Amino acid sequence: MANSEFEYVRKHEQWDALAPDNWIVVRIDGRGFSKFSKRYDFQKPNDRRAVDLMNAAAVEVVKQFTDIVIAYGQSDEFSFVFHEDTTLFDRRAQKVSTTIAATFSVEYAMQWPLFFPDSPLTRPYPTFDGRCVVYPKTRILRDYLSWRQADCHINNLYNTTFWSMVLKGEMSGTEAELALKGTVSSDKNEILFSRFGINYNKEPEIWKKGNVIYRDLSGDESLSSTTTTTTTPEVTQPPPNDEDDEKEYAKVQQQHLSLKQKKIQVP
Ligand code: ATP
Ligand code: ATP
Ligand code: MG
Ligand code: MG
Ligand code: MG
Ligand code: MG
Ligand code: MG
Secondary structure (H helix, E strand, O other), X not given: OOOHHHHHHHHHOOOOEOOOOOEEEEEXXXXXXXXXXXXXXXXXXXXXXHHHHHHHHHHHHHHHOOOEEEEEEEOOEEEEEEOOOOOHHHHEHHHHHHHHHHXXXXXXXXXXXXXXXXXXXXXXXXXXXXXXXXXXXXXXXXXXXXXXXXXXXXXXXXXXHHHHHHHOOOOOHHHHHHHXXXXXXXXXXXXXXXXXXXXXXXXXXXXXXXXXXXXXXXXXXXXXXXXXXXXXXXXXXXXXXXXXXXHHHHHHHHOOOOOOOOEEEOO
């Protein structure tokens, strides 16, 4: 065989199949979206067009990969949960994560004009990285989703307060950042209510809780997305970024994130 003298290089490849009987989560995350969101004037703290585009791209990924059972998204990230029995790409981690990240990136860029008709995309185009994480038990999988939802809640409370101070309180970004240093969630709720008349609990669910995509098996096999997750409030303790976060996570652990949700049929 003409190729045989070179065949040995194949052995340098790492076989990276993920353990069987584990749920596989692929989390994709936008590259440099803090900057990207400024470049395209995303409304702060939350731009509806941007989240609708994330959901639209994610729906296409879920449609293409039938072993995905549920997906959870917030900010510039989405977590796709593959069934524990999936044999996609022989469960090879790099094949799975790169394919999902690539599929999502292409969908995001191709669907961009539908959501941002007045701002054409220019280089550098948006891309998403991807990673695989395996969870051996549904309990841990649920805690994973609760963790991402807690992250959504904490970031949103911070961002809502921060941007109120900047946009309505006429503070500079640096001043607002300094004023919020060391505050816990009750402080932020109080600032929002007393200074800006905002009752955080009444903020839209979509910003507080993120988005879920699931297969609606009851009806016509189309996909549905809702604005809440069905996870319970038990949250695993993630590695906290700093002391403030640690306190916030402990709080969220005790909270019950209610399950009221609005069903949106995706055509
Ligand atoms: P990295 O490349 O490390 O992920 P990053 O800048 O993307 O860097 P993230 O922690 O992923 O950092 O943060 C994503 C950022 O995207 C948020 O801080 C937020 O500013 C912005 N963003 C994402 N979605 C929206 C949205 N719907 N509306 C407004 N801003 C958004
Ligand atoms: P996988 O998803 O496993 O990679 P695949 O169908 O992409 O499956 P490859 O081994 O990557 O399998 O083969 C790529 C195929 O793409 C080739 O077999 C060939 O038919 C086609 N192809 C790629 N480039 C060209 C080209 N320039 N002209 C014609 N055909 C091409
Ligand atoms: Mg980050
Ligand atoms: Mg990012
Ligand atoms: Mg992110
Ligand atoms: Mg190929
Ligand atoms: Mg090939």
